[in-house]
Amino acid sequence: MTETIHNDLNPEIILGHADHRQLNILAMAGLDHTPEQSDNLLYELERARVLEDTDVPTDIVRMGSSVRYRTDTGQETDVVLVYPADADIAEGRISVMTPVGTALIGLRAGQSITWRGRNNKRHMLTVLSVLPAKPAAE
Known part of the structure; x- marks a missing residue:
């Protein structure tokens, strides 16, 4: 059985309904091709607090967010x-299906999280700033 992320720093994460739904579909589709990363994403989705999209604070990392x-x-x-x-x-532009991308999703500026890289080494990151997704060009 694949071991999921074990975080020393396991902050609350917040997702909007639309991101949560799309990311669940993505993670389930990836179980055949990238099972460990899909499991990690599913773990994060399972523990997320899901809000109406309009209620997600602007300093939360969402799909399309610019993050430092x-x-x-x-x-x-x-x-x-x-x-x-x-x-x-x-x-x-980093994929949510990478270890860093999965660690970032749902975090808020100022939060830190530990995660395991592809080499199974433990890392930590701290979100310094979040800018909302830019509207699609028309």
């Missing part, structure tokens, strides 16, 4: 959290 975070090594990184099809690390 600091790792336990002191490195600060700016990313946009996206679905796997839109990921492009060179452009700073």
